Amino acid sequence: MALPSKEAVIAHVISISVECADCGRNRWWRPDQLKRFGVTGNTPLAALSARMRCMVCRADGLPGANVAIQAAFIDERQREVLMQRSRRA
C-alpha cells in the first residue's frame, strides 16, 4: 500500500491536527484556515511542522513550537503523524 506521505501536500488533506506537547491542547484546522501560517495548497506536509505553532502558547508569549502534526487525507482517510520536537535552550 502506498502511503501519500512523502510527496503529500496540503491540497491532499481535509484537516490538520496540531497537538501541543507543552500545554497538551489539540486543535484541528481546515486547510483554508492555515493561510495565517503561510501554508497554501502547495505546501508539503513535511514542511508543515516547521510552520505550525500552538496558538494558545503563542498567546502566552511562548514559542509554541513543540507540536505534533497529524493530517487526515481526503482520499484514503489515512492519518499521517508528523512529529516535530523542537528543543530550544
Ligand SMILES: [Zn+2]
Ligand atoms: Zn501549547
